[in-house]
Amino acid sequence: MKTSVHDSLAHWISGSFIAFLGVVLVRVVAPALDGRLRLASTLAGQLIALAGLLVIALGVRRRARRSTRSS
Amino acid sequence: MHFSHILELFQGIMTLAAAHPQILAARIGLVILGIVLLYLGKKGVLEPLLMIPMGLGMAAVNAGVLFLDPATANQIVDGSAAGPNSAEQLALAAAGRMPGTLFMAPLVEKTDSLMYILQVDFLQPIYTFMFSNGLIACLVFMGIGVLLDVGFVLARPFLSMFLALAAELGTVATFPIAVAMGLDYREAASIAMVGGADGPMVLFTSLTLAKHLFVPITVVAYLYLGLTYGGYPYLIRFLVPAKLRALKMPARAAAKVTSDEKLAFAVVGCTVLCLLFPSAAPLFLSLFVGVAVRESGLKYFVAIIDGPILYGATLFLGLLLGVLCEASTILDPKVLILLVLGILSLLLSGVGGLLGGYVAYFVSGRKINPVIGIAGVSCVPSTAKVAQKEVSNVAPDSIILPEALGANICGVITTAILTGIYVTLVPLMK
Numbered sequence: 255m256k257t258s259v260h261d262s263l264a265h266w267i268s269g270s271f272i273a274f275l276g277v278v279l280v281r282v283v284a285p286a287l288d289g290r291l292r293l294a295s296t297l298a299g300q301l302i303a304l305a306g307l308l309v310i311a312l313g314v315r316r317r318a319r320r321s322t323r324s325s
Numbered sequence: 326m327h328f329s330h331i332l333e334l335f336q337g338i339m340t341l342a343a344a345h346p347q348i349l350a351a352r353i354g355l356v357i358l359g360i361v362l363l364y365l366g367k368k369g370v371l372e373p374l375l376m377i378p379m380g381l382g383m384a385a386v387n388a389g390v391l392f393l394d395p396a397t398a399n400q401i402v403d404g405s406a407a408g409p410n411s412a413e414q415l416a417l418a419a420a421g422r423m424p425g426t427l428f429m430a431p432l433v434e435k436t437d438s439l440m441y442i443l444q445v446d447f448l449q450p451i452y453t454f455m456f457s458n459g460l461i462a463c464l465v466f467m468g469i470g471v472l473l474d475v476g477f478v479l480a481r482p483f484l485s486m487f488l489a490l491a492a493e494l495g496t497v498a499t500f501p502i503a504v505a506m507g508l509d510y511r512e513a514a515s516i517a518m519v520g521g522a523d524g525p526m527v528l529f530t531s532l533t534l535a536k537h538l539f540v541p542i543t544v545v546a547y548l549y550l551g552l553t554y555g556g557y558p559y560l561i562r563f564l565v566p567a568k569l570r571a572l573k574m575p576a577r578a579a580a581k582v583t584s585d586e587k588l589a590f591a592v593v594g595c596t597v598l599c600l601l602f603p604s605a606a607p608l609f610l611s612l613f614v615g616v617a618v619r620e621s622g623l624k625y626f627v628a629i630i631d632g633p634i635l636y637g638a639t640l641f642l643g644l645l646l647g648v649l650c651e652a653s654t655i656l657d658p659k660v661l662i663l664l665v666l667g668i669l670s671l672l673l674s675g676v677g678g679l680l681g682g683y684v685a686y687f688v689s690g691r692k693i694n695p696v697i698g699i700a701g702v703s704c705v706p707s708t709a710k711v712a713q714k715e716v717s718n719v720a721p722d723s724i725i726l727p728e729a730l731g732a733n734i735c736g737v738i739t740t741a742i743l744t745g746i747y748v749t750l751v752p753l754m755k
Contacts, residue, residue, distance in 0.1 A: 266589065266593075269593075270593055273593065273597045274597070274600075276597075276601075277597060277600040277601060280600075280601055281600060281601075299601075300601055300746075303597050303600075303601055304742075306597070307590075307593070307594055307597060308482055308483075308486065310590060310593060311478065311479050311482035311590070312482060312483075314479040314482075314582055314586045314590065315479060315480060315481070315482060317586075318479070318480060318581055318582050321581065322581060
């Protein structure tokens with residue numbers, strides 16, 4: 255049985271990937287840097303991680319609107 | 326037997342007579358304030374769930390002062406951090422003339438003294454094991470998670486997130502203003518969080534960053550949060566003309582977000598946010614476990630969290646906040662600054678939210694009602710209800726609640742993120 259999550263799987267996978275990429279930037283890359291580069295990397299990573307969550311939310315919205323139109 | 330020995334029966338009054346005039350005035354003032362808060366809670370002007378226990382606790386702790394027995398007094402003085410008056414306090418303690426209460430001793434730190442006090446003061450176990458470690462804030466947040474429907478956020482993610490970010494103006498802008506007014510970075514971050522309009526997060530931040538001021542900061546936060554319901558309508562009417570308030574949102578079929586999607590979002594969101602901000606992980610876990618329990622359909626867990634846990638935590642939170650409002654806490658000179666900054670923070674957040682609403686109005690081609698911006702202030706669901714009420718007053722058939730709730734719920738998440746940022750970054754600032 256296909257679930258609603260399956261319907262927007264591409265968004266879930268890409269959004270999660272982007273979010274965890276941001277996490278890697280913050281928790282792995284940034285601590286290895288110094289000064290302004292570290293700050294920039296931290297901020298960029300946090301924004302990328304939140305963008306990943308937004309991608310997931312957009313996928314859910316797209317799926318919900320599609321199923322509302324088809325019904 | 327002398328008359329003065331008979332007076333020893335009424336130590337609440339004897340300790341007033343023996344107190345410094347400032348303490349005497351503060352104690353009487355706090356007893357009256359406690360009664361006023363209780364009255365305002367009963368009348369519904371302020372949130373009764375918090376104000377009734379807080380008001381009564383405040384009145385009782387300032388009335389029920391006695392001269393502690395030498396053993397208990399010694400444990401309190403020995404167990405607390407050394408201060409400028411420690412020698413004088415030790416002398417008073419030994420003579421059995423140190424004033425105190427049997428409610429709790431929040432300044433006791435040493436383990437042995439704490440174990441003694443835990444068996445004497447009736448609220449000490451709750452303070453030590455639930456309050457000072459942030460557990461009570463997390464339990465309230467868990468209850469909030471169970472009440473939230475993140476589907477509103479997922480249905481309109483861009484709008485919800487934008488308005489929630491705009492409504493964090495107070496949380497961000499108050500920080501440099503507070504520093505300019507003489508607070509250090511930790512104190513400034515703690516009072517700036519009042520703009521996030523979320524009590525548990527203010528409590529969590531101030532316990533983490535500014536423990537010495539967490540009582541006045543949290544009391545100010547909860548007092549003002551109760552007032553947003555009364556004050557924000559005027560802000561809306563001042564900034565948004567009636568013609569715009571009456572704007573009807575474009576009709577659209579409700580997008581149905583399934584429980585599976587909400588649960589999956591809660592899992593991914595919780596994991597990512599905990600990885601990004603581990604110092605605020607207790608808050609994220611508490612919020613999203615509530616969401617997960619709700620979307621999994623675990624009715625018995627929902628009933629426990631939504632009932633005994635949420636309301637039990639709220640009751641003891643109010644009671645402890647009231648009991649912590651002793652005269653010596655309020656006489657700290659920083660309290661006046663906190664009163665001003667707290668209201669500024671909430672005001673700026675409301676203004677920021679409405680400005681965000683205006684941006685949404687113009688970007689959407691004048692279709693979105695700007696009033697929904699105020700719902701980005703995360704006092705769930707008060708600000709969403711305030712927004713709908715102000716719109717209904719001018720246009721009874723205009724419904725903005727779904728969009729307002731999306732911004733409202735997203736506001737909780739953005740405030741939690743800001744908590745994580747402050748709690749992580751501020752300790753690194755010198």
